[in-house]
Amino acid sequence: MDATLIAPFISSIQHVFSTMFQLPVEVGDPSIKKGSECTHDVSGIIGMSGEFQGSVVLSMPGDTAVAVVSLFTGEKYDTNSEDFADAVGEIINMVCGNAKAAFQRKNVSISCPSVVVGPKHRVSSQSDIPCVLIPCTTDCGELVLEVAIKPAATEAAAA
Amino acid sequence: MRIMLIDDSKTMRNIQKSVLKQLGYSEIEEACDGQDALSKVAAFQPDLCLVDWNMPNMDGLSFVKAFRQQNKTTPLIMVTTEAEKSRVIEAIKAGVNNYVVKPFTPDLLSERITETLAKAAAKA
Numbered sequence: 455m456d457a458t459l460i461a462p463f464i465s466s467i468q469h470v471f472s473t474m475f476q477l478p479v480e481v482g483d484p485s486i487k488k489g490s491e492c493t494h495d496v497s498g499i500i501g502m503s504g505e506f507q508g509s510v511v512l513s514m515p516g517d518t519a520v521a522v523v524s525l526f527t528g529e530k531y532d533t534n535s536e537d538f539a540d541a542v543g544e545i546i547n548m549v550c551g552n553a554k555a556a557f558q559r560k561n562v563s564i565s566c567p568s569v570v571v572g573p574k575h576r577v578s579s580q581s582d583i584p585c586v587l588i589p590c591t592t593d594c595g596e597l598v599l600e601v602a603i604k605p606a607a608t609e610a611a612a613a
Numbered sequence: 614m615r616i617m618l619i620d621d622s623k624t625m626r627n628i629q630k631s632v633l634k635q636l637g638y639s640e641i642e643e644a645c646d647g648q649d650a651l652s653k654v655a656a657f658q659p660d661l662c663l664v665d666w667n668m669p670n671m672d673g674l675s676f677v678k679a680f681r682q683q684n685k686t687t688p689l690i691m692v693t694t695e696a697e698k699s700r701v702i703e704a705i706k707a708g709v710n711n712y713v714v715k716p717f718t719p720d721l722l723s724e725r726i727t728e729t730l731a732k733a734a735a736k737a
Contacts (some may be wrong), residue, residue, distance in 0.1 A: 455694060471714040527624055541624040547667070548715045551694020566621065566669055583686075 460484060462587050463510065463549065463605070464557030467568050467590060470548045475525035482589035490576045493587065493598040496517070496533060498546030499577055501565035506557060508603030509579045512546045516571075518595030533571050543567035550600070614639045614730075615657060619650040619676065620665040625715075629663055629692065632719045633688070636726060647671030652706070659687060661730060668694035682710035688733040690725060692717070717734055722726055 464481050471477045474536035486494075494520040498512040514522065516533050523541040524530045547567045554562050570577065577600075579585060585602035616638050618626045626643050633641060634690075642657045644650035647669040662680070666673040677689055688710040695704075696714045704712060711729040713722055 457665045473718060495725045527627065536625060540622055544622040547622070548694050551667075551715065552696060554694075556697035559699075564667065564694075566667060 458602055459506070460588065460601055462553040463599055464588060465514075465556075466549050467588075467599055468554040469591065470552055471522075472547065473575040474545075474548065475522065477522070477525055477592050477594060479580050480591040484586050484593065487585040487587045487600060487602075490578045491613040492570075492575055492577055493600070495571065495573050495575075496542060496578055497570045497575065498542040499568045499570065500546050500550040502550065502554070502562060502603055503565070505560045505604075505606050506562050506603050507580075507606050508583045508601075509577070510546065510550050510553075510603070511577055511600040512542070512549060512597065513600055514542075514597040515595060518592075518597055521594035522597075524590070539571070542569045614638050614661070615642070615659050617644060617650060617654065617657060617659040618661060619643045619644045619647065619664045619673065621668040622665070624676070625692075628716050628719075629722065631720050633726070635719070636723055641642075647673060647676030650676055654680065654684075661733075662687065662689050663692050663726075664689055664709075666691060666695045666700070667674065676707055677704065677707045677709070680697060686733070686736075688729045690729055692722070 468479045493513040494515045496514045496516055496595045500510050502508050523538055527541050550564045579602040583602045584602045585600050588599040589599050616633055624640050628687050632639055644653055646673040664673040690711045691709045692713045694715045701712050704718045711725050713725050
C-alpha cells in the first residue's frame with residue numbers, strides 16, 4: 455500500500471488524542487494484517503468512499519477503551535452502554551475526518567461510525583485491499599488503527 | 614440566549630454543552646440530526662446553532678440550506694471533522710457564519726462562539 459495513504463492516519467490519531475484528551479500517542483512500525491479478526495475487543499469502524507474506498511478500524515482492548523472514553527467524556531462508562539459506543543464512534547469519526555483532510559482535491563466521503571464490542575469479532579473488508587496495522591502506545595494502554603483503503607477503480611485505471 | 618446543538622453524537626453535544634455552560638449559557642436545546650433540528654427551531658427560536666456536518670437522516674449542510682430559507686440572521690457555527698478548504702467554502706456559501714474543525718480545544722470553541730455572537734450583535 456502507498457505509504458502516503460497511511461501517513462495522514464498516523465498524524466491524525468496523534469492530533470485527535472492530544473487535542474481532545476491530552477493523551478500522547480507513540481506510533482510503532484506498521485505491518486500488514488493477516489485474517490479478519492480484530493486485534494482487540496472494541497472496534498470503532500468507518501467506511502470511506504469516493505476517490506478512495508475502504509475502511510478504517512480503531513481497535514482497543516476494553517480496559518484501554520474505557521480509560522480513553524473516560525478522558526474524552528469525563529465519565530466512566532461500561533463497555534455495553536450506548537454512551538460508550540457513541541464516544542468510541544466519535545473518536546474514530548474525528549480520526550478519519552482529520553486524515554481525510556490530507557487528501558486535498560480528492561472527493562472522499564466517510565460514513566457514520568459503527569462500533570462493535572465483544573471478543574474475537576471480525577470486520578471484513580474488500581479482499582483486494584491490504585489492511586495496514588498501525589500499533590499505538592498510550593498511557594491508557596495499547597491500541598491499533600487498522601487502515602484498509604485504496605484509490606477507487608476509476609482512479610486506479612486512469613493512473 | 615437560546616442555543617441549539619445539532620450533532621448525532623451525544624458525547625459531542627455534552628462537550629459543547631459544558632463549554633456553553635462555562636460561558637454562562639444554560640438555555641440549550643439538542644437535536645440529533647438536521648431533520649430533528651428543523652422540527653424544533655420554530656418552537657425553540659434559537660439565537661445560535663452549532664451544527665455538525667455528517668449526520669444520518671439530514672446532514673448539517675442540508676439543514677443550513679433549509680434553515681436559511683426561513684431565517685437569514687440567526688448565526689450558525691459548523692462544528693465538524695470536514696476540514697478541506699472546499700468544504701469550508703461550501704458551508705459558508707450555504708450560510709454558515711463560522712467554522713470549527715474537530716478535534717478542538719474547549720478554548721477554541723469558546724473563542725469562536727464569543728466571536729460569532731459579537732459579530733451578530735454588531736450587525737443587529
